[in-house]
Amino acid sequence: MISTSAVSKRYPEGCDALKEVSFEIAAGEMVFITGHSGAGKSTLFRLLAAIERPTSGSIVVNGQNLAALRKSAIPYLRRNFGLIFQDQKLLFDRSVLDNVLLPLAIVGLPARDADRRAHAALDKVGLQGRERAFPIALSGGEQQRLAIARAVVNRPAILLADEPTTNLDNESAADILEIFHAFHQVGVTVVIATHDEQSLARFSPRVLQLEHGRLAGNAA
């Protein structure tokens, strides 16, 4: 599903965020990318989501080499992913329902189908009944669940999350991880970048450990 080979990323200031990182993730796997802050987790997240391009090496997602991808093809690649950002990127001037409808509007789903799917996604993350609320009225955990609903509403094959449990209390963090686990169990490939290693114990997933931009561990 996802394979990287000798991926390096150097930023213009000369700092090497990633060095020669190679790994493979099979379809339906649940993988955690861990490491201290500054280890390169977020950089890897941005490279996998084609938000940035690697300085060298290749990344293949769903059989497509991201380095060779034309700029105009990137939006269509992104539709394979459900992306959950560290800062969530919710739209605070839109209702919960409208936030979830956005990805469906992007692919041009007719309004009635879109509505049905958005409600189903909100049900799945436990936000039913909050459709008309605005994100500002939601708790931190609820906002994160809204971000997940928006990511999964298009039924993507891959869920990519960057630090989804940061700023959440333990209980909310556990809830969020439970939701990811549920998607993994129905066959979705789930990749989570996190520094919160305590949460790993519950699922004993495969862990890619990054240290100073290098892959230091790749273990199940």
Next chain:
Amino acid sequence: MNSFFAMHGAAIRDALRRLAAAPLGSILSCLVIGIALALPCAGWVVLDNLRAVTGSASGVQQISLFMTVEASPREVGEIESRLRAANPGNWRFIAKDAALKRLQASEGMAEIIASLPKNPLPDAFVVEPADTRPEAIERLAKTFSAWPKVAHVQLDSAWVRRFDAFLRIGKLSITLLAALLAAALVTVTFNTIRLQILAHAAEIEVAKLIGATDAFIRRPFQYFGALQGALGGLFAALLVTGGGLLLAAPIAELVALDSGSFVLHGLSAAQIAALAATGTVLGWLGAQLSVAIHLRRIG
């Protein structure tokens, strides 16, 4: 196909929502666009009406050849035979009695003419030259004035030509004005869309991150510009039509004094549609330029 309509429908709804979200700003923008379109449009309507006034005369070039009042029928016959020989084109003779009768028929003249001791009008010939080039007409006029007992030769077309030239200058000025104001309209839309893009930066960034194509992001802005332009065009039609209605009564009064018949022509439905279409196209153009430049900076 379904998704095509869904996407465009959503973009139009989005554009309408954005127009409605800032009603004052939208109204002001439409006002500016409307005034920019109304100015050249009003000028054009005025010229169109002036042309209608002279329309019947403008095509025909005439030379009037007036005999002296005391010219005898034999002397008139001499001129007639000279005209036949010169064959300058169509011509007709207007006898002094016929001319007097015609003058009597016009309003208010009957009593004045009745009070005259004798017919003050001369015999005249009206020549419509076959060769209507200005220099040929000048030459003919010179020849005619050298003939015996010819008191006066008048180029009837001169004022029409002068008026035509005036209309052409007017038309050119209005075209230039229209071009300038069209550029202003594009600029107004360009700037409105720039502000719109800044206001929706977060939304644009998120949409790009989750798979929106550039076309998807541009679409609501393009519809916004086009809609604003169309509303501006309709407002311009309203201004011009309103101005016409206000002027109609005083013009009718003026024309009635002259016992003429003249109706001020306003805008036809097709012209109103053309005005709205012009606004739409220019608005779309401004939006297109703005998104092409400003969207690149986001995401």
